[in-house]
Amino acid sequence: MLFEALTLQLGYNATLVAIGAMLLGISAGATGTFLFLRKRALVSDAISHATLPGIGLAFIVMVWLGMDGRSLPGLLIGSALSAWIGLLCVQWLTGGTRLSEDSAIGAVLSVFFGAGIVLLTVIQGMSAGRQAGLDSLLLGSTAGMLFSDAVLIAGGGALVLMLTLLLRRPMSLVAFDSDFAAASGLNVPRIDLATMGLVLAVTVVGLKIVGLILIVALLIIPPVTARFWTERTEHVWLIAGALGGASGYIGAAISASAPALPTGPIIVLVAFAFFAVSLLFSPARGVLSSVLRHRQYQRRVHLRQGLLALAQGQPIYEGYTLRLLQREGLARPDGVATGDGQARAAKALLDEKRWEILRGLQAHEATAARYDGLTGLETILTEDQLRDLDTRIAAPREIAP
Amino acid sequence: MTGAEFVPLSLTPILIGIFAAIACALPGNFLVLRRQALIGDAISHVVLPGIVVAFLLTGAVTAWPMMLGAAGAALISVVLIEAIRRLGRIETGAAMGVVFTAMFAAGVLLLERSDTSSVHLDVEHALMGNLESLIWLEATGWRSLLDPQALAGLPPELPRLALVLALVIAFTWVFWRPLKISTFDEGFAQVLGMRTDLLGIALVMIAAIAAVAAFDAVGSIIVIAMFICPPAAARLMTDDLARQVGWSVVFATLSAILGYVFAGYGPLWLGGSDSVSAAGMIATVSGVILALAALFGPRRRGMMA
Structure with a gap:
């Protein structure tokens, strides 16, 4: 019908x-x-x-x-x-x-x-x-x-x-x-x-x-x-x-x-159904997509902080962070880093250090403003710039006798 | 007209009209000042699905379940408006428009789909109420006001509205200072440690209670008109909030009395035979009062003069 x-x-x-x-x-x-x-x-x-x-x-x-x-x-x-x-x-x-x-x-x-x-x-x-x-x-x-x-x-x-x-x-x-x-x-x-x-x-x-x-x-x-x-x-x-x-x-x-x-009420309710679907599922402003975006952001923050903790040898007490690291194969259930985890943790630490150096440099003022604790610096700067930064990190040096 | 005629036929409708008008006008003062005047409009639209659902659940047209249903619907609509406003980042007016039209449409649809032919429940009743039918048949004259037996036959809407009016007056009196401060300077109120958000919700809930109680007796047109017209007219009369509230009560009372009288007797004076809708006439009179205030009110232009 x-x-x-x-x-x-x-x-x-x-x-x-x-x-x-x-x-x-x-x-x-x-x-x-x-x-x-x-x-x-x-x-x-x-x-x-x-x-x-x-x-x-x-x-x-x-x-x-x-x-x-x-x-x-x-x-x-x-x-x-x-x-x-x-x-x-x-x-x-x-x-x-x-x-x-x-x-x-x-x-x-x-x-x-x-x-x-x-x-x-x-x-x-x-x-x-x-x-x-x-x-x-x-x-x-x-x-x-x-x-x-x-x-x-x-x-x-x-x-x-x-x-x-x-x-x-x-x-x-x-x-x-x-x-x-x-x-x-x-x-x-x-x-x-x-x-x-x-x-x-x-x-x-x-x-x-x-x-x-x-x-x-x-x-x-x-x-x-x-x-x-x-x-x-x-x-x-x-x-x-x-x-x-x-x-x-x-x-x-x-x-x-x-x-x-x-007729009138049905037309209005059909229009409202379109509205409800859009409110929930629209990709840019919908409720579902903003929940997903928020979840993803949360995940990135926890992962990053977890890696930094691993790199500095600090114990992790936060349950979500620990689960996340385990699921990604970066840490064992007791919180000890796997080989993969150690590599990622070292990279995260290096990235933090690079940012820290960058913040001290006048020339990089605009870039420093983009620091959010999540973005890897290699996605922003060129190879040359990174190499330049790395020379400023105090690397272990030979001690003069 | 003698008391024997006036008391049974006109006294109770006029009193109910006055109580409903004042109960709506009091919170209306703050709503108008806070630019939330259309909350009243939204509430009175969503009352329809509320009472229809209450009817479907209980299967009878009884006052308390319906008022609960209406209050529930009002609460849901306020929450929905706020949710849509925040989640969708949409301005309040549009969010209101989405919610109350959709809920009203749902109410009409439910009403059409359910078998309400045996009971007195339709959209027109919801809009216009039936003030004229709230008569006091047991009364025989002014003496009946002291006769417990006759008093027992009062239309139940009258004591109910009196109760709601008392509640509204009590709320306004108890929270006068916080309401006043938070209405004019929300930031200052917060500095003083007031929970302005809770106060705002309480004000809307009081408005909803007044709307639902008044709606039951007099229909939704009067509710919207009384939320806005008397306070708006009063606002054009004075800069002082207490005086504004006073004026709004006077205007609301005047609208109710004149509207009822014009609706009942106006057509007779003009040579007609049937009376016209009292609810519509009360709204019209309140509009005329507002127009007069807008033309001649001493404070119609604000502080600039």
């Missing part, structure tokens, strides 16, 4: 939803990257919650004008307008008063959401029969999606993606170093506003599929995940877009494969 869903064989509607969700995921991941790199990820939370009063008002206005209140384009326009007002409120509270941005975000999201809930209850009271469907925008609902809705979502997603591609260079510059961007003549506030506009567009487009509470996840989780795999801005948004698209597509497919699997 899942296989059929993934290969788009579950029928017309499921296919539409899957493609729409994929486009939405790609544009959300790519757009969210700039928000995340600008360290303003949670502004999207305020924007998405601020859509609710607009949805309610749009419904009321459309019914009042004698139209069908559930018409998706109308609701989306209303939600965009009120989200825009919410965004302006965040900026007004942050810029116009001494409140910090997080307070402004929290205030706007809760107040707008509260006002939206009030409007929803008003709508419930005014015409119970026609209300059906509005609260589905809270958590998204793809059941019974119209063809025109799907086209609207797919088209909107594609449009946002195109705009993101067009604006990606100035947006990454601002996200990376806004002072430098301003100094190079970019209008930083305007570019920030454009980023926010794109985020708003993603939110509005995603209302129907993911719902307004969870759309934030699609804007935040893929960029955060992508950050584990690369250090380059231009790669972050590419990977984030790909991850977002994959989450949208796989999530929509899973949700179509069985009943009672709501």
Whole structure:
């Protein structure tokens, strides 16, 4: 069943939803990257919650004008307008008063959401029969999606993606170093506003599929995940877009494969699964690799210190060091060095001595700073330099009679 | 309106609203000053999976297991946010966004997958609460306040919230000085030998307890709004922390009373017939108060003036 869903064989509607969700995921991941790199990820939370009063008002206005209140384009326009007002409120509270941005975000999201809930209850009271469907925008609902809705979502997603591609260079510059961007003549506030506009567009487009509470996840989780795999801005948004698209597509497919699997939450959980895997296993920043790196470092330190102790004939009491030396065949269980161990120990001692001499020499100041007690000097200096150092080590000399 | 009508139908919801609002606004003061305002947002989202899991384990909608579940979920989310922030070297806002959306999604999924049709447990209830239904049917008038038999019929949310409010007040009062110092100058607090890390965790836990208790009665919108709006508005009124806390209590109380009254009677005044969501209206009123403070508050611009 899942296989059929993934290969788009579950029928017309499921296919539409899957493609729409994929486009939405790609544009959300790519757009969210700039928000995340600008360290303003949670502004999207305020924007998405601020859509609710607009949805309610749009419904009321459309019914009042004698139209069908559930018409998706109308609701989306209303939600965009009120989200825009919410965004302006965040900026007004942050810029116009001494409140910090997080307070402004929290205030706007809760107040707008509260006002939206009030409007929803008003709508419930005014015409119970026609209300059906509005609260589905809270958590998204793809059941019974119209063809025109799907086209609207797919088209909107594609449009946002195109705009993101067009604006990606100035947006990454601002996200990376806004002072430098301003100094190079970019209008930083305007570019920030454009980023926010794109985020708003993603939110509005995603209302129907993911719902307004969870759309934030699609804007935040893929960029955060992508950050584990690369250090380059231009790669972050590419990977984030790909991850977002994959989450949208796989999530929509899973949700179509069985009943009672709501699309929005499944998409978010798929994205979170990608995140969890990256957090644990990514090669550069993952938990597993940093544990391994730490273990290896620990091993090198213990081995080196153990060898130095052997070379100086000191007894080793530390259990891990002793086990390590034994396992490498450098020492016997009673702590006495093997032949191999003696050779390695002598080499370690020589290396320490070379470093010690090196530290006393002005000419090697830069090299001396690289001393960490682990690196062999022969990996840094040339043969000639080493030979020069060795002449300074006080070698045993013949005693003049 | 007479006491015979007011006491059974409106007194308890208003009191519960006030208690919930103050219990959230008190820790909110420190969260806003410490730039942790969105912790409240995160906590109120993750409460949903907590209560759903508690429901699945106990099979019933009962208060204490659910509150334990919610508190457990809040604790897990705080730990997860901190772990992701440190392990992945990700800024707090993004780490929060990852954790609370994923946990909320898991909560919604669990809710959809489990059979909750027989009980009153759904996402909307979690968001909006049902303040309006917390009425005191046993009461017949003001005299009932002295009648033990009628008092036994009080909605259980009221004494529970009163208890939590007392706890929050006690915490704020006992730890006033350390809270104040560590909020404004963490380094100095550490020099004085205070365990600022433990204090920070304690503050978040108190906030979580307040959020969970309030959530049970009034839904998560009010919780987020009351954590942030009254303290933020109060911050624009004064530079003195004690006065700020005082203002925030006043604003929270005002929001709860006005919000409830507008929700219940506003539509009638405007010629409508049905009341609107009290939780939503309380949040809206607190927003209006914040907007007024941002426009006219004497300290809206900070020290520069």
